[in-house]
Amino acid sequence: MKNVSSKSNLLLVLAFACTSIASYAQDETESKTLFNDPISLSELGFYVNPTYQIGNLDEATAHILGVRGGVMLSSSVTVGGAYHWTLNNISPQSEVVDNLYMDMRLGGAFVEYTLWSDQVFHLTFPLMIGIGEVEMDWETDIDTDTNPYGEENFFFIEPSAQLEVNLMKNIRFHTGIAYRIVGNMDYRALDQSDISGLTGVAGLKIGLFR
Numbered sequence: 001m002k003n004v005s006s007k008s009n010l011l012l013v014l015a016f017a018c019t020s021i022a023s024y025a026q027d028e029t030e031s032k033t034l035f036n037d038p039i040s041l042s043e044l045g046f047y048v049n050p051t052y053q054i055g056n057l058d059e060a061t062a063h064i065l066g067v068r069g070g071v072m073l074s075s076s077v078t079v080g081g082a083y084h085w086t087l088n089n090i091s092p093q094s095e096v097v098d099n100l101y102m103d104m105r106l107g108g109a110f111v112e113y114t115l116w117s118d119q120v121f122h123l124t125f126p127l128m129i130g131i132g133e134v135e136m137d138w139e140t141d142i143d144t145d146t147n148p149y150g151e152e153n154f155f156f157i158e159p160s161a162q163l164e165v166n167l168m169k170n171i172r173f174h175t176g177i178a179y180r181i182v183g184n185m186d187y188r189a190l191d192q193s194d195i196s197g198l199t200g201v202a203g204l205k206i207g208l209f210r
Helices: 002-027
Strands: 045-057 060-072 077-086 100-115 121-138 151-168 171-182 197-208
Touching: 045 077, 045 171, 060 100, 060 197, 100 151, 121 171, 151 197
Parallel strands: none
Antiparallel strands: 045 060, 045 197, 060 077, 077 100, 100 121, 121 151, 151 171, 171 197
């Protein structure tokens, strides 16, 4: 009987301890985390963003059209993807073969941080990271199914700083500058310094903003 009584007392002590710990845990505030508020799908925003850029590629003027699509995790942070391509036939200064032109394509992901988005005029800072491609082609039709000059791929990073204007509830206009930083590449007479450089940017964002 003495052993049974001792076991009963031990069980009572353990039960009391567990109850006390549970009660204490409920009184404590939740642990701090990097993202304290869970993201709700109903609170997400989005936009489609056609863009235009103008700059130089190997001392030749390049007109670049682009389209971005982003999901707004908050009024400040947007993530998404983008694709840019040259509109005009670019004649690089370093090219020695006549009747050739260069075109360029850029694709990748971007993250954008926006300040004071609830104000009519505010600032936004996109950063695009991805893979680009340049290739030379004939300016006139050539009777061949292959391009003898091939193409070259490269890694790039393109930070931007832009002024943005809330035109309407679902439309924003932005303009600013971007700087393309290209990784190591070697294509004919071109290298990364010929593709890197400053560009002017303008575009419209159309979507549901947060």
